[in-house]
Amino acid sequence: MRKIAISACLLGEACRYDATDNKNELLLKRLQGATLIPFCPEDFAFGSPRPTMDLIRTASGDKALSNETGEDLSPPVLDYAHSFFNAHPEIDLVIGKDRSPSCGVCSAKLYDEEKNLLSTTEAGLMIKEANKRNIPCIDAEKYGEQP
Numbered sequence: 782m783r784k785i786a787i788s789a790c791l792l793g794e795a796c797r798y799d800a801t802d803n804k805n806e807l808l809l810k811r812l813q814g815a816t817l818i819p820f821c822p823e824d825f826a827f828g829s830p831r832p833t834m835d836l837i838r839t840a841s842g843d844k845a846l847s848n849e850t851g852e853d854l855s856p857p858v859l860d861y862a863h864s865f866f867n868a869h870p871e872i873d874l875v876i877g878k879d880r881s882p883s884c885g886v887c888s889a890k891l892y893d894e895e896k897n898l899l900s901t902t903e904a905g906l907m908i909k910e911a912n913k914r915n916i917p918c919i920d921a922e923k924y925g926e927q928p
Contacts, residue, residue: 782816784871786911788878789819791921796824798833803878808921818872820865822883822907826857836882836891836903843891845882845906855906858883862910875911879920883907886920 789796793804823831832849844855866872877884885905893899904912911918 782814783873784816784818784869785812785874785876786818786820786865786869786872786916787812787876788881788884788921789821789824790878791876792817792819794819794821794824796821796829798823798829798831800830803921805921808876808924811924812876818869820861820884820907822858822861822865823881825861827854834882835896836889836905837896838891838893838899843903843906858906859910862907865907866910866914866916872911872916875908875916875918876921876924877905877908877918879922881905886918886923888920888922 790803791805793802795802832847834845834847834854836843837846844853847854877886879885879888882889883905884907886908887902889903889905891900891903908918
């Protein structure tokens with residue numbers, strides 16, 4: 782049986798920044814029979830609702846910065862990612878929420894420090910950790926396109 786880590790908001794958990802969900806019934810139907818392991822680094826670290834964050838390219842690397850305060854929110858997200866993947870070494874696939882600065886696989890937006898858009902095809906912080914571990918990842922929207 783496949784073990785799939787999946788962004789919790791896609792399962793209907795109200796863990797988005799605005800305390801809503803992104804429940805995806807079609808995706809859930811396609812995943813029937815798999816063991817689903819939900820994750821949400823932002824909700825775990827900051828709760829819901831919470832201020833939004835963006836990926837920003839800085840001199841010391843790409844970071845998730847709060848749109849409200851400018852604070853670097855990356856450390857707790859990265860700590861969560863390390864702990865999650867250490868606790869679940871059996872994961873076969875990660876399905877992330879597209880465009881998320883934490884969970885987007887190839888659709889997160891990256892800005893420079895003046896908020897000029899640099900890219901719309903980045904991996905979020907949690908997905909970067911999965912990539913380091915060679916765990917296959919796909920955005921929910923892309924998985925939904927598969928027959």
